[in-house]
Amino acid sequence: MQPLVQTSPFLVGTVIALLFAACAVSSDPSADRASAQTADSGALVQHASGFDIEQRDGFWLLTVTRPWLDARSDLQYALVPRQERLGSEEASAAVAAEIPRAATIIRTPVRSIATFSASFLTPLEILDARESWVGHDEPARVYAEWARERVDSGMVTRLGDQTDVDIERLLTLQPDVVMINEYEPDGPVSARLAAAGLPVLVNGDWLETSPLGRAEWIKVFGLLYDRWEQALQRFAQIEQSYSELRGLAADTHARPTVLTNAPYGGVWSVPAGGSYTAQLLRDAGSDYLWDDSPGTGALHLDLEQVFLQARDADVWINPGAWQTLADAARQDPRLTVFEAYRDGRVYNFDRRITAAGGNDYFESGPYRPDLVLADLTRILHPYLLPDHELHYYRRIAR
Numbered sequence: 001m002q003p004l005v006q007t008s009p010f011l012v013g014t015v016i017a018l019l020f021a022a023c024a025v026s027s028d029p030s031a032d033r034a035s036a037q038t039a040d041s042g043a044l045v046q047h048a049s050g051f052d053i054e055q056r057d058g059f060w061l062l063t064v065t066r067p068w069l070d071a072r073s074d075l076q077y078a079l080v081p082r083q084e085r086l087g088s089e090e091a092s093a094a095v096a097a098e099i100p101r102a103a104t105i106i107r108t109p110v111r112s113i114a115t116f117s118a119s120f121l122t123p124l125e126i127l128d129a130r131e132s133w134v135g136h137d138e139p140a141r142v143y144a145e146w147a148r149e150r151v152d153s154g155m156v157t158r159l160g161d162q163t164d165v166d167i168e169r170l171l172t173l174q175p176d177v178v179m180i181n182e183y184e185p186d187g188p189v190s191a192r193l194a195a196a197g198l199p200v201l202v203n204g205d206w207l208e209t210s211p212l213g214r215a216e217w218i219k220v221f222g223l224l225y226d227r228w229e230q231a232l233q234r235f236a237q238i239e240q241s242y243s244e245l246r247g248l249a250a251d252t253h254a255r256p257t258v259l260t261n262a263p264y265g266g267v268w269s270v271p272a273g274g275s276y277t278a279q280l281l282r283d284a285g286s287d288y289l290w291d292d293s294p295g296t297g298a299l300h301l302d303l304e305q306v307f308l309q310a311r312d313a314d315v316w317i318n319p320g321a322w323q324t325l326a327d328a329a330r331q332d333p334r335l336t337v338f339e340a341y342r343d344g345r346v347y348n349f350d351r352r353i354t355a356a357g358g359n360d361y362f363e364s365g366p367y368r369p370d371l372v373l374a375d376l377t378r379i380l381h382p383y384l385l386p387d388h389e390l391h392y393y394r395r396i397a398r
Helices: 009-020 029-038 089-098 118-126 145-152 167-173 188-195 211-215 218-224 228-250 276-283 303-310 325-331 333-337 339-343 369-380
Strands: 051-056 059-064 075-081 104-108 113-115 133-136 177-180 200-202 257-260 268-271 298-301 315-317 346-348
Touching: 051 218, 059 218, 104 200, 104 218, 113 118, 118 133, 118 218, 118 228, 133 145, 133 167, 167 188, 177 188, 188 200, 211 228, 211 276, 211 369, 218 228, 228 276, 228 369, 257 268, 257 276, 257 303, 268 276, 268 303, 276 369, 298 303, 303 333, 315 339, 315 369, 325 333, 333 339
Parallel strands: 075 104, 113 133, 113 177, 177 200, 257 315, 315 346
Antiparallel strands: 051 059, 059 075, 268 298
C-alpha cells in the first residue's frame, strides 16, 4: 500500500458532524400530509430501483416493481387515508373508484405493524413509530434497546419464521400492515397471508444494489405513517453524509485491495461486481478484487481460485463467525497464508451483537449506509477519518 498522509482536519470534522448530528425534523403529521400532497411524483424516488410512488386523487399508489428475485410482475398498494380523514362518504367512494383492482389497500396512518425482518425496525425508530410495532418473526433476536424493551414487556408477539408463520396469531393481532421480504419465487408467503385476509406489503429493499437505494425505502415508511416530511429530511441527512464520505475516498490515490467472506462447505462465495457490497467497497475507495465480475449476486469459487486472486489482498472483511484469527487457522490452516491474515488486517461486522444472535449490522445497517461506509473508509483509509470509532465492524484479534 502507498504511504498514508493526513487529510484536512476541517473536512474530517465536517463528515463526522454529518454522521452523528441529530437534526431537528418535523413531527407534525398535518405538515407531512401537506408536503406529500404537493410533491412532484417524478422526483420522489431517486436512488431505489425497486419501487415507485404515484399521487392519485385522494391517495398514494405504491408500486413495488421488484418484490422478489426475477419477479415477472409488479405489486401495487393503495395507501388510503382513514375514513375520518377522507371526510364524506362521497369522497371515500370517489377514492375507492380510482384504486386499481389488483392493489392491496392499506389505511394510513398505520397504527400497528407486524414485521418479518429486523431491518424494518430502524425506519420505525427514525420516524418515531416504535409504539406501532406489535409482531415479529423472532423477537428475541432483535438488537435495538427500545425493541428489546418492548419484547421484554410482552408488547410484541412472536410470529415464527416465514416458512412457518403463525397465521392465527397474526389474525388475533389484526395489524394494519404485515411487512415482509419475499425470498421465494412467485411470493408464496405473501400469497398465503393475503389469502387469510391480512394486509401484507412485500418490501423489496434487500434486492437493491445501491446502498442509498436501499435506505431510500424509508420513504415508503414515511407515507405509511403520514410522516413524509420527516422521512425526506432524515433520508437527506443520510444521503448527504454518504456522499461526503464517498467524496473523501474518491480523492485518495491509495486503493487497498479487498478480500471478502470465507469458505463454507468447500465453497467460497464472494459478492459479484454489481452487488450491494461491491458498491460499498467502491464508494469506500477500495480495489475490490472481483469488481469487474458480472452480476449482482455472488460468485461461488473454491479456495484455490480465491488464493490465486487474493493471496496478497491488503484487507479482509466479513469472514463469518470468527472471534479470533486462531479460529481461521482451526477452520483451515491454508487461510493463514493470506497476507491480510498475516498482517492482522481482518475485520468482521459483529461489533454490535446480542447473546441471542441479534446483529445491528443487519438491523440498522441497511438504513444507515453512511455509518457502514464510515467504518469501511476508516478501515481502508485510516488517515481520512482518524477520529472515527468503528460502529459495526471490529478488527479481529489474534
